[in-house]
Amino acid sequence: MVDYNLISLPNGIRVIHKEVPSTKIVHCGFILDIGSRDEREEQLGIAHFWEHMAFKGTKKRKAFHILNKLDSVGGELNAYTTKEKICFYASALDKHMESAFELLQDITFDSIFPEKQIENERGVILEEMALYHDSPEDAIQDEFDRVVFKEHPLGQNILGTQKSVRSFHREDFQNFLKENLNTERVIFSCVGNVPFKKVQRLAEKYFGHIPATSAQRNRKPFGEYVPNREIIHRNISQAHCAIGGTAYSLTDTRRLPFFMLINILGGPGMNSRLNLALRERYGFVYNVEANYHPFADTGLFAIYFGTEKSQVDRSHRIIARELKLLKEKHLGVMQLHKAKEQLIGQLAMAEENNTSLMLMLGKSILDMDRVDTLEEVFDRIRNVSSAELLDIANEMFAEERLSYLTFLPQD
16 A cells, blocks of 8 residues: 655655654655765765755855754755765745745755865765874775775765865866756655645745756766775774675665664664674674665675774684574574564664654665555565575675674874
């Protein structure tokens, strides 16, 4: 049963809405099919820089008025950039929904990129880079992208380089938009206790006049994956490690069972195998996690942990042992049942967060041209077999395809 409404405006922008009667808050936002992987070498970091600059001035607002518009009525305005998407979104009381729609249209499509603000924000982003460098638990995740994807755009840091960030001017942002903005690859997503007819009316009022654009961009596909090992010595007190490799793309039918496997291995639950082995059994780590990020044409999975330098080798052996178990031993009937119930519960709880729900709806339409209901997803989870998980584990966790990155404290 479809429980959302979807329309396309004449300019190609699609609007998706889900009515949730039990809230007084409306969550809404634009999701654009543009990300850091769409940058040329001289543009590294410009997608993220554009996200910052959207708040710094439009044709009719200065930075203060943008920031004050929703904050003054208790709402929130935010944005983020990933490898494949940029999102501008807002949350506000339902009576301020129209203000949120109008403001989001203004910052997304009518930014003017004032040169003075570009110079100010350049310093902010350079500070953000320095902060990342001082946070090895964050930096290792970005560096691991490079280890796996090497010189491919997916391997580049979303923040860019100091050289590229120092080089941008207004025309660079305008050219990046001209090269990448296709209104048929823009979704406006909304979740709240308002009828769809009102959402449609406001969308037509504020988004209908946006000129249609059809930039024809060809993303560079990722080629053959070659495993890599790197050790980097840094001025840190604890070792930080990453293990992983490429994985399934967004459209691969094995994506969901692999996500379940990653959840068993190192998901957010305190009962994940790596948490029980490394933290609870041996006390080697404070935190260990396993993540899986699917992209349009490939994916990335990685295990991250921090530990004392003297415990790195033992931690690696413990992780190898857990991976070997997943490759050699079928999950028992009860183990498989519990793994499915845990994932089903986590997904159900995630949908209780209406901001996350709003973003999920928009990304699903953008990536898959559909939104699966929770029950459809639950049915697919329930149909996953232990044999399927074993086959995937042997493919993904084969030792010869794993990459390693280690930050070691300098002697």
